[in-house]
Amino acid sequence: MTQTVFIVGLGLIGGSIAMNVAKKKECKVIALDPDPKTIDMAKIQGVIYEEAKDFKSGCQQADILILATPISVTIDYLQQLNDCPLEKPLLVTDVSSVKNNVLEAANVITNDQVTFVGGHPMAGSHKQGYSAAKPHLFENAIYVLTPSKTSNGAQAKRLQELLEETKARFITLSTKEHDEMTAVISHFPHLIASSLVHQAKEWQKTHPYLEHLAAGGFRDITRIASSNPTLWQDIFFQNRTLLIQMLGDWIDEMQELQSLLQDREAQTTYEYLLQAKQYRDGLPAKEKGAIPAFYDLYVDIHDQPGAIYKVIQQLAETEISIKNIEILEIREGITGVLRISFSSSKEQKMSYDLLSSRGYEVMIEE
């Protein structure tokens, strides 16, 4: 039986979900987004069947509604569901990065056709909009479900089936657990990344050459500071109470670190660094969301014309599929490193064997 899936907000997340739902023969995707170019592109690509006239009529047509808008907009749409007469049941989900206020709004919906199961794919990007959407964005990522008062296990299962093409891994959490954990591993790090960029910007006033020294370390730790400020302002304010508490703990910890340096506590400083390394190294490595999303290979290359092309060409000849390529630290006249990512350990190993047999310095990070 055909299911009509109504996606509101066809940006990075909504667009990526739509690309997966559209693969299912039994699903007809309709969408709403204020950006006409987004709607046109999604239609041309066959990702959506048509644009909904407005929120109300989209909900009336739909069997499943996915709210993939900024969090405050999602809350507003949930409230609108009360004034939306529906002739058939509507299963509603969202993708919001913070769940407390969303679930509060969902739990007071009086429209008895509506059931709500919150959702949050733990994958994304610092990019935004439909043009950044991609079908494999959620592959191997954790997808958190947060049931509401109105939902039961059967509805969560239905959502998992709908989203099976994403190849995400579903888990169920309470809103509180979700918001606490995402505050620690997503929202607070974002705040710190932005503050590090501000610190560098301040120092650049007296050290104009500083930006040229910003190498891999600074880039790795601050990538997320390039994300959409509107989205993150919303996230910070939705999870404001926990972030205020964490900032307090962080300031205390920074003061302890400051004391370690002032008091020349070398051994304790070493242990602090060692414990951080051990915890980070122990994070699940082969699943998206933790650290290396793919199976990476590091290849030393020399800054000579065509050096990168030659590496890629050799892999292409053996039909090994590359998922991502990044140039790390290549400077004029100096050896650089190419990070090539594969989606399986088999391809990683084959590439390792091939390139090392041809004289390349190759490394796999354990």
Ligand SMILES: NC(=O)c1ccc[n+]([C@@H]2O[C@H](COP(=O)([O-])OP(=O)(O)OC[C@H]3O[C@@H](n4cnc5c(N)ncnc54)[C@H](O)[C@@H]3O)[C@@H](O)[C@H]2O)c1
């Ligand atoms: N960016 C990430 O890494 C990430 C990851 C997981 C979850 N999320 C969550 O996904 C949601 C969307 O974020 P995104 O990164 O896809 O942002 P985005 O800016 O890429 O997409 C948001 C989309 O919503 C549309 N929109 C805005 N107001 C609307 C309205 N009133 N009605 C209909 N559409 C509207 C915009 O035109 C845009 O296409 C947020 O709630 C965010 O918390 C983001």
Ligand SMILES: O=C(O)C(=O)C[C@]1(C(=O)O)C=C[C@@H](O)C=C1
């Ligand atoms: O990869 C990124 O750029 C992200 O910020 C993705 C990220 C995160 O890992 O913190 C950001 C917000 C989401 O709610 C989920 C995932």
